[in-house]
Amino acid sequence: MTTTAGTATGTAPRSAELFQRAEARTAHNYKPLPVVVEHAEGAWMTDVDGTRYLDLLAGYSALNFGHGHPGLLRVAHEQLDKLTLTSRAFVHDRFADFCAALGDLCGKELVLPMNTGAEAVETAIKVMRKWGYEVKGVTPGQANIIVASGNFHGRTTTIVGFSDDPDARDGFGPFAPGFTMVPYGDLAAVEAAIDENTVGVLMEPIQGEGGVVLPPDGFWKGLRELTARENVLMAADEIQAGLGRTGRTFASDHEEVVPDLYVLGKALGAGIV
Numbered sequence: 275m276t277t278t279a280g281t282a283t284g285t286a287p288r289s290a291e292l293f294q295r296a297e298a299r300t301a302h303n304y305k306p307l308p309v310v311v312e313h314a315e316g317a318w319m320t321d322v323d324g325t326r327y328l329d330l331l332a333g334y335s336a337l338n339f340g341h342g343h344p345g346l347l348r349v350a351h352e353q354l355d356k357l358t359l360t361s362r363a364f365v366h367d368r369f370a371d372f373c374a375a376l377g378d379l380c381g382k383e384l385v386l387p388m389n390t391g392a393e394a395v396e397t398a399i400k401v402m403r404k405w406g407y408e409v410k411g412v413t414p415g416q417a418n419i420i421v422a423s424g425n426f427h428g429r430t431t432t433i434v435g436f437s438d439d440p441d442a443r444d445g446f447g448p449f450a451p452g453f454t455m456v457p458y459g460d461l462a463a464v465e466a467a468i469d470e471n472t473v474g475v476l477m478e479p480i481q482g483e484g485g486v487v488l489p490p491d492g493f494w495k496g497l498r499e500l501t502a503r504e505n506v507l508m509a510a511d512e513i514q515a516g517l518g519r520t521g522r523t524f525a526s527d528h529e530e531v532v533p534d535l536y537v538l539g540k541a542l543g544a545g546i547v
């Protein structure tokens with residue numbers, strides 16, 4: 275983040291007070307910058323002391339459309355006044371259009387909406403395992419998924435169990451089995467890790483959380499060819515890299531790759547839901 279006025283430390287009187295109060299009453303699973311935002315529009319945020327910031331983080335992609343996009347706010351307000359929630363026990367009047375539009379954007383037949391990115395990843399894991407048992411014929415209970423070092427796919431217990439980041443993982447075991455880690459960007463390592471129980475490969479086309487890490491040119495395309503050849507599903511976690519973040523609809527598009535599963539989040543909620 276950068277600032278046009280004052281300092282970026284967020285230590286002005288109101289910021290400091292509100293920051294310390296929030297820190298005193300939140301469990302410390304995160305280390306936020308000491309910036310206390312009160313208002314935002316487009317790419318700009320203003321803190322409680324009037325300092326303006328250019329928001330280059332964009333909510334880790336949740337705000338790819340900017341803060342308070344007027345068109346999105348208008349339809350969100352209209353919807354809130356009309357209908358807030360139905361549960362999946364009923365179908366609401368926007369559901370068919372939403373599923374068709376998202377499916378068409380991805381070039382896929384089916385979509386399954388979740389509430390968070392981590393749930394979307396969990397769902398992709400379930401889909402790959404179920405496919406492994408019911409279609410590929412993997413022995414029950416033996417399905418294995420290949421993941422990458424340096425990954426970040428969320429913070430549920432299953433997901434942190436296949437992270438190599440001590441901050442995400444330490445103290446939360448025991449963890450679910452069924453994951454094999456290989457170095458990110460190493461196609462030969464993926465190939466060597468595949469066996470008859472491998473049902474899928476779950477990776478980010480660009481890693482986001484541990485620094486912006488790009489795989490070597492050709493890796494993503496090679497992974498697509500390898501997984502297709504080996505009868506293994508390819509799940510692209512595009513939660514942070516996708517939906518316009520890298521200049522294409524999906525980061526996979528840079529290598530003209532269509533994975534078997536897109537895992538989406540962040541910008542899909544337009545910074546509102």
Ligand SMILES: Cc1ncc(COP(=O)(O)O)c(C=O)c1O
Nearest residue numbers: 390391392426427428482513514
């Ligand atoms: C690549 C990636 N996958 C999954 C997630 C988890 O998404 P959520 O925080 O919505 O659970 C994140 C969150 O930053 C992410 O960057």
